[in-house]
Amino acid sequence: MTRIPTTLTDEQIPKELGSALAGLYSGEARLPSRVGGRVAGLAALQAYNPKDYAARNHLLAPISRLSMYLRHGMLSPRELADHLRARARGTDREEGLRQLAWREFFWLVLKQRGRAVLENLEEPKYRVSWSPELPSDVREAQTGLPCADAWITHLKDDGYMHNHERMWFAAYLVHWRRVNWKAGYEFFREHLLDGDLASNALSWQWVASTFSGKPYIMNQANIEKYSAGRWCEGCTADCPFMGSYEQLQEKLFGWRA
Ligand SMILES: Cc1cc2nc3c(=O)[nH]c(=O)nc-3n(C[C@H](O)[C@H](O)[C@H](O)COP(=O)(O)OP(=O)(O)OC[C@H]3O[C@@H](n4cnc5c(N)ncnc54)[C@H](O)[C@@H]3O)c2cc1C
Incomplete structure (x- = not known):
């Protein structure tokens, strides 16, 4: 095992640790x-x-x-x-x-x-086939949606995301992009400074509906309200979150609550 000197300056730490941990990140x-x-x-x-x-x-x-x-x-x-x-x-x-x-x-x-928390604890509450891989536009914060790209950038640049951004991002990935929550869990694990097996896996499962009674979703009005409109004002993207909860549930899951 590589020994890391204890006298490193802040400037030296990334270089030393980077080479000692090469391949792990x-x-x-x-x-x-x-x-x-x-x-x-x-x-x-x-x-x-x-x-x-x-x-x-x-x-x-x-x-x-x-x-x-x-x-x-x-x-x-x-x-x-x-x-x-x-x-x-x-x-x-x-x-x-x-x-x-x-x-x-x-x-x-x-x-x-x-x-077992790393596998579905229950069946999803809607009929779905999730793809296993994180799409590259998501990984690179190039989805074309200013809000989603900002959430991903917070994650990658700060190692942190506000809880509401985590919920929005998880819902976007699992329900709109039809990606398995496990890919989102891994993406978070890679970047979050607070990355924690229990909170991370079970929160993803809560959003996905494999550890809750129904899938969590948000709509554009919810994002606008809780972000003080920071991405919605002037947004020209074709917003997939537009609509009432009933309309979105029908579109995404084929049912109304
Ligand atoms: C998809 C998803 C993944 C998540 N992954 C993680 C993770 O890997 N590690 C992690 O610590 N939290 C996780 N959370 C929970 C929550 O988002 C963070 O704990 C919170 O955002 C941390 O910010 P804070 O310290 O300012 O929290 P504050 O709101 O100030 O809360 C204080 C503390 O309470 C705990 N806490 C607060 N909210 C939650 C919550 N909803 N669930 C569990 N604990 C909570 C945290 O320890 C937090 O530090 C996740 C949530 C979601 C929706």
């Missing part, structure tokens, strides 16, 4: 957009003000961005829960603890079901 080796470690994690936790967290579905809402520290054990879920109890009130506190509970729930499912 694709693309350019570079430092992540955020600093890792316990000290940085604690500082980020202390700086986090959860006021208005209940509006978390909006891309501009004050989400914590602490997931990568939680994922790598630099912060514990209990520390974040204590912080929310001390610093948040009312629905902000409830919503914060509820989201954290999703993380714990997914871990419990992983503990109970083991690697």
Whole structure:
């Protein structure tokens, strides 16, 4: 095994690690957009003000961005829960603890079901044949849809995506592009700094309807509302998300809710 010196400067790290880990990743080796470690994690936790967290579905809402520290054990879920109890009130506190509970729930499912979470836990709730490969236009953020290309660029450039962007992207890939959720799971695993077997696989399955009662979808109005219109205003693409939920369900799944 290659020994990596402990005295490397930030500039040297990508080069050294890049060659030590060659073959295990694709693309350019570079430092992540955020600093890792316990000290940085604690500082980020202390700086986090959860006021208005209940509006978390909006891309501009004050989400914590602490997931990568939680994922790598630099912060514990209990520390974040204590912080929310001390610093948040009312629905902000409830919503914060509820989201954290999703993380714990997914871990419990992983503990109970083991690697079975990497296969469909249930049959999809609509008749579908998903292709196994991630399309190259998706991988390269060249779908021609400004919103989808931005979500993919966030993932690849920052190693992070807002939860709502993850849900939109997952629905786009699985339901509009008819790609197996496993390809999306792998794509996320490749790029997310918080990439976590349980939350990643089970969230994809929740969107795909192999771990939920129905497939998750959004429409153009939902994307516009929760992104403050940042991609929709002036968009000239032939928008596949246009329509009511009923119209989209009929188009995508052949049924109305
Ligand atoms: C398709 C898909 C894949 C996902 N993959 C991952 C993954 O690999 N790793 C991961 O940590 N999360 C994953 N999530 C859940 C969620 O998107 C992220 O935890 C959240 O966006 C992290 O940002 P944050 O730290 O600002 O979260 P905040 O909203 O500030 O929440 C605080 C913490 O609670 C937990 N949390 C919040 N929302 C969720 C949720 N919906 N499910 C599970 N835990 C949650 C996270 O640990 C998060 O750091 C995925 C969601 C989807 C839809």
